[in-house]
Every structure is written in structure tokens, then in C-alpha cells.
Amino acid sequence: AQSVAQPEDQVNVAEGNPLTVKCTYSVSGNPYLFWYVQYPNRGLQFLLKYITGDNLVKGSYGFEAEFNKSQTSFHLKKPSALVSDSALYFCAVSTANTNAGKSTFGDGTTLTVKP
Amino acid sequence: DSGVTQTPKHLITATGQRVTLRCSPRSGDLSVYWYQQSLDQGLQFLIQYYNGEERAKGNILERFSAQQFPDLHSELNLSSLELGDSALYFCASSVGPVGEQYFGPGTRLTVT
Numbered sequence: 001a002q003s004v005a006q007p008e009d010q011v012n013v014a015e016g017n018p019l020t021v022k023c024t025y026s027v028s029g030n031p032y033l034f035w036y037v038q039y040p041n042r043g044l045q046f047l048l049k050y051i052t053g054d055n056l057v058k059g060s061y062g063f064e065a066e067f068n069k070s071q072t073s074f075h076l077k078k079p080s081a082l083v084s085d086s087a088l089y090f091c092a093v094s095t096a097n098t099n100a101g102k103s104t105f106g107d108g109t110t111l112t113v114k115p
Numbered sequence: 116d117s118g119v120t121q122t123p124k125h126l127i128t129a130t131g132q133r134v135t136l137r138c139s140p141r142s143g144d145l146s147v148y149w150y151q152q153s154l155d156q157g158l159q160f161l162i163q164y165y166n167g168e169e170r171a172k173g174n175i176l177e178r179f180s181a182q183q184f185p186d187l188h189s190e191l192n193l194s195s196l197e198l199g200d201s202a203l204y205f206c207a208s209s210v211g212p213v214g215e216q217y218f219g220p221g222t223r224l225t226v227t
Contacts, residue, residue, distance in 0.1 A: 032213055042221075045117070090158065095213075102163070102173055105157070108158070
């Protein structure tokens with residue numbers, strides 16, 4: 001069974017500082033990895049994905065994530081945080097097997113960026 | 116705006132009742148996914164349809180059912196509702212059977 005762990009319920013950073021939101025996964029086969037962001041009372045928004053290729057992927061709003069196969073991690077990063085980045089972040093995994101649509105989401109990490 | 120529409124936005128109903136939630140995917144997307152989000156359970160994948168066929172099933176209760184129609188819109192039917200079914204229900208769509216998903220604004224269901 002596939003699973004995703006976001007070990008931190010909450011991440012607090014100061015505006016202008018770099019941020020990291022952690023994600024580790026477990027899956028059989030090659031993973032498809034995603035990050036989504038959810039603002040209050042809104043649906044999730046796609047930020048970035050890793051399917052294959054370069055381990056460092058860049059996404060929306062200056063976010064990037066690094067795929068590390070040996071550590072089965074896909075941490076979300078941003079060099080300089082903004083107050084407007086404060087939101088709930090979800091990591092998700094799926095695979096290209098027969099049950100490919102079964103997307104597993106982590107429990108989410110609340111990011112708070114303080115001015 | 117993701118291009119995914121969901122109706123209704125809010126729904127208040129009583130225990131034991133049945134409701135239908137509707138979702139229209141983005142233009143060109145063939146996959147539709149349904150999720151339940153509650154405070155204590157997080158975001159739970161319910162079911163996925165791809166081009167009219169059931170593709171993947173998650174933690175969907177037997178009281179719940181879904182379908183995707185030829186025009187690719189989807190409906191999620193919830194019956195014999197219980198207080199614990201109160202949650203946000205999201206629909207998402209993607210172009211293919213896997214890939215990034217685009218989420219609708221959700222339907223907030225309150226069961227009283």
C-alpha cells in the first residue's frame with residue numbers, strides 16, 4: 001500500500017527566510033509525486049510535480065521540490081518566504097500501475113510565515 | 116479559478132436523507148476524482164473515473180456511489196446520511212488517468 005508522511009503539522013518561518021516542508025513516501029514502483037496548496041475555504045491548487053527526469057522540479061509561486069529516491073523524500077522548498085505563502089500544504093503520491101488513480105495525500109502541513 | 120465546477124456550494128440535510136453532488140471537470144479532462152475532507156480524517160480519496168469507467172477506488176462507503184456520464188460530468192450520491200458524513204467534498208479532474216489534479220471549490224455538506 002502506498003503512503004505519504006508529512007512529519008510536521010506546523011512550520012513557522014519569518015518572511016524572507018527560506019522554507020522547507022517535508023514529505024516522505026512509500027510506494028511500489030516508480031512514484032508520481034505532487035505538492036498542492038490549500039487556502040482557507042478553497043479547493044487545493046496544484047503547485048508542482050515529479051514524474052521523471054531532473055530531481056529538482058520548479059513550480060508555481062517560486063516553489064521547488066527535490067526528489068530523493070534513496071531517502072524516498074520529496075521536500076518542498078522556497079528560497080524566500082512571503083506572508084502570502086501561509087496556507088495548508090499537501091504532498092501526494094500515485095503510481096502508474098493498474099490502480100493508478102488512487103492518489104494518497106499526506107495529512108497536510110500548515111505553513112505560517114510571519115512578517 | 117481551476118475550471119472545475121461543483122454544485123451545490125452548501126448543503127444542509129437531515130440524517131437518513133440522500134443527496135447528490137455534481138461536478139463538471141475542466142474542458143478536455145477525462146478523469147474525475149472525488150475526495151472527502153474532514154477535520155479528523157484529513158483528505159480522503161473516494162473514487163476516480165476515467166472516460167466514463169471506474170478507475171480506482173479508495174475509502175468509499177457502500178452508502179456512497181458515483182458515476183461519470185458521457186459528457187464527463189460526475190455525480191456523487193450519498194445516502195442514509197449520518198452525522199459523521201458532514202464534511203467538505205471535493206471533486207478534481209485531470210487530463211489523463213494520472214497526473215496533476217485540478218480541484219473544484221468543494222461542496223460543504225452538513226448533516227443535522
